[in-house]
Amino acid sequence: MSQEERTRYSAEELQEFEQLILEKIKVAKDELSQLKESLSRKNDTGTDNTASTSKLLEDGADTSEKENLSQLAARQQKFLTNLENALIRIKNGTYGVCVDTGKLIPKERLRAVPHTMHSIEAKLAKNQ
Template sequence: METTKTINSPFDEQTLQYFKELLLEKRREAEQQEAQVEENISNLNEADDADQSSIAHHMGDFGSDTEEKQLNYQFLERTRKYINQINDALQRIEDGTYGICKATGNPIAKGRLESVPHTRYSIEAKEQGLDHE
């Protein structure tokens, strides 16, 4: 017995394929950024270990290193959240719900999705402040 998937998306298969490829490319870019930030954090940690064994170090250096590490961790967290949002959008494509505003149930404009392909909200929902969990 074959089951058919309900497609609620306002887009045809060709358009959905376009957005899928766009999202996959954005995910590849984000994963590369994630790897680079992880490498930066690792390098900072290794430098800290070397500095700890040194007798001469300046307090300002510790502050700068700490701030740089904190910024890297924040960027890493944002990048991982973005990757999760992309994965969620890819799942919506598979589910047939991509392009439907989570707040209003109305279609999201194609232009908005081209600018922010992982969005779950239409510009109208965003303007009304409905774009939060």
């Protein structure tokens, strides 16, 4: 049976994707933890509150860096949520099926973007 005719991945194929996603979740959680740790260090102003021009410049740089870290942490949290949602789709049997076309998303795409719910054709069509 060709991939065009199939509407679902086999249990063995889903298990392969589940392992891939679990590994990505572990890495993503570690990275999120590091980002949060960096943010908490940036929020700790320390005890040296000397007022000077260089202190003001440092505060501006710190604020910018905090904003960047916050954005990275939010993006990482969203990625984690998407990966966890992919695990749910594996459990309920809808993983790997394009929500737009109803066709199987190619394995190569799922390996590259395991949390995707769209075939590349559907994604490209949306972006036009």
